[in-house]
Amino acid sequence: MDSFLQVRNIIPFPPGDNSSDTLIGNSHLNLTTLEHWNYTLFTNQTLSNGSWCLLAWEPWIADFVMPNGTFVNATWCWSPVNGIGERAGTSIGFAVLFGVALVLTIVALNRHGRLYLPVTKRFYPIGRRWQWYWGIIVSATAVVSLFTAMDVDRYYLPELPLILTSFFWFLMQLGTIAQVWEAVRHWGSWMERQFIDPDPYALRDDDRRSKVEFHLPLIFYLFWWLNFFMIIPRNWTPIQHQRYPEQVVNEAEPSATDARFKAAGFLLFVCWCLTVFSLRHSIKHYRPRNRGIINRFVGFIRMTPLRFKLLIPIALVVPAYQELCAWKFEYSPLNLEGNRAAIFAGGYAPALLIMYIQVIFGFINENEDKELKRQRIVRNQQLDQEMGIVKKPGWWARVNGEVVVPGESMRDQLVRNVREIQGNKPRNNESPASDDVPMSPLSPSAPGMSPAGTNTPPTSPPPLYNGRSERIRQERAMQAVAGALFPQNRSAEAERRRREQELMMDGPAPSAAATTAPPPPPYPGATGAREGSVAPSVGSRVSQQPPQQIRSMLDI
Incomplete structure (x- = not known):
């Protein structure tokens, strides 16, 4: 069937000037050479031998064929020669x-x-x-x-x-x-x-x-x-x-x-x-x-x-x-x-x-991420409404001077918090660092009193705060004046010790005749009250928690 269809689509070569010449598209080609290389002319105006295929009409037909089967100015069958359809x-x-x-x-x-x-x-x-x-x-x-x-x-x-x-x-x-x-x-x-x-x-x-x-x-x-x-x-x-x-x-x-x-x-x-x-x-x-x-x-x-x-x-x-x-x-x-x-x-x-x-x-x-963030905000607002929580708007902090300055250090934030406790908030255009308040530690000795209790006045008592707070400046001045007018000496320390011993006794001070009698049992926490215990000072007993109460055998 294929051979029949192939024969059906084959046409003979047109005659030329002589027996070895053929005229295809106004171009004279050597018929002997074409037959030697098994070239055939088909009804679709192509010249092919099974391996090569050439167009066989003007202006694409070859001008000349050489004895070795090479064509001059030929155009392949698989060339874009047609227009856009x-x-x-x-x-x-x-x-x-x-x-x-x-x-x-x-x-x-x-x-x-x-x-x-x-x-x-x-x-x-x-x-x-x-x-x-x-x-x-x-x-x-x-x-x-x-x-x-x-x-x-x-x-x-x-x-x-x-x-x-x-x-x-x-x-x-x-x-x-x-x-x-x-x-x-x-x-x-x-x-x-x-x-x-x-x-x-x-x-x-x-x-x-x-x-x-x-x-x-x-x-x-x-x-x-x-x-x-x-x-x-x-x-x-x-x-x-x-x-x-x-x-x-x-x-x-x-x-x-x-x-x-x-x-x-x-x-x-x-x-x-x-x-x-x-x-x-x-x-x-x-x-x-x-x-x-x-x-x-x-x-x-x-x-x-x-x-x-x-x-x-x-x-x-x-x-x-x-x-x-x-x-x-x-x-x-x-x-x-x-x-x-x-x-x-x-x-x-x-x-x-x-x-x-x-x-x-x-x-x-x-x-989706933005939508999920929006849904979370809506859910939080609904939960706040159910719990009765009303959040302040964003402009509330700016109106009340609670704006965090960009690049603000931790020290500046602490200063601002201290001033808010004292009742002095900074104005809108005022920086917290303008009020220089150093956070110095509290000195164990009062102004006007040396650590050893001597009468030597300190060179410069360390201030607690330096700032615009009028109340703090007044307290510091009063402490300085009190230390200058009423200097303390060693007799105050001796009086404090005597008073502590008197408080440890049960009843009035003993007379001269009763000095040989044994003293009453001391309070819990006094020196020698319990074996292995250490009597703390009066100041430390104030800050101590009450002794543990034994409530069961597991506490022993």
Whole structure:
């Protein structure tokens, strides 16, 4: 059959000036040399010997052929000699739209991928970025497929551009389904994050819900990769054999509609079903539940976000059209003369609409970290209202002079706190450091009294505070005057000791006749009162806690 079709498409060489000459496109070529190298003239105006193919009409025909089979000024059959056709012009328009979507997707990735909260182990940042990564992949593969589609019309005979545009078209289909899946999956993760943010222990980690959410992505990408292996690793050469109608029927169409393409479309439909199941699972566990089959269906439609009401039906077109192409070759992008409206409406338009829907809602929705911070502020305000706590507004501190100066040291903050206790707050334009109040330690000796109790006046008594407080300056002056007028001496220390001993006695001081009688038992805490104890001074007994009371045998 192939030989018959090949003979049917072969035409004889036109006669020339003599028996060894042929006239092809106003160019005289050596017929003996052409027959020696097995060149044949076909009905599609090409000259080929199975290895080389040359155009055989003006102005692309060769000027001369040498005895060794080399042509002068020849043009290959796989050259872009045709003008831009309907397929190429539409491809340029779609490529521009996908390029704009690529830029907008990168902007949306920067908007939603930025972090404003610490990263938790349960919710990784890459989880919310995958839908935008897949959007970038979809845009890139679509642009490559559309730009190579321009050469499909320009090439005289189909060759590598037809294979490239089909190859990247299938990759775009895979990326589109993965983008919708990641958008739905991450929405469920975002619902879970909002659900457990007020209470981290609201959901268990070992229940059926968590197991489904763990295994569902694995099942999805299993069918996704099966679709990939059904299409991509294959022999693409028969697809380009569309040089004449018989070749299309015998080689290109059977290869483009084989069982592997049909199975690939079904596997992509399974991926779409798993996406819908993931959406249903998230609504069931993180949205209000409904009772009854009809109410559940109505609730599922009502609780589905508007973005997914648009994405899910459009995404269904992707596996449906891929399965249609596996059964009807006239609608397939692999067909050189396929239906242009069907190819762009069913093959490229769904991916483009999904891209722009994602971008629009990406600019409408807020960053998740910012939204979570806003929800926390609202919850704290509600808790404050329930507890009756009213927080002062931000301008309250500025009006009352409680503004922290940038670069303020700890010493300046302590000075400001001391002044607030004394009742002297700084004015609005006054710095706390302007009131020089050194925080010196309190001296154990009073002003005017040496540590040893001598009458030697101190050189400069250490002040407690130096500042504008009039009360502190008055107290310091009174202490200095009292120390100068009433100096203390050693007799005061001796009087203090005598008075302490008198207080330790029970009753009046003993007379001379009763000096031989034993003294009464001393108070607890006096010197020698209990074996092994040390009598503290009067000043230290004041600060001591009362002795421990024995309440049970365990205290002994």
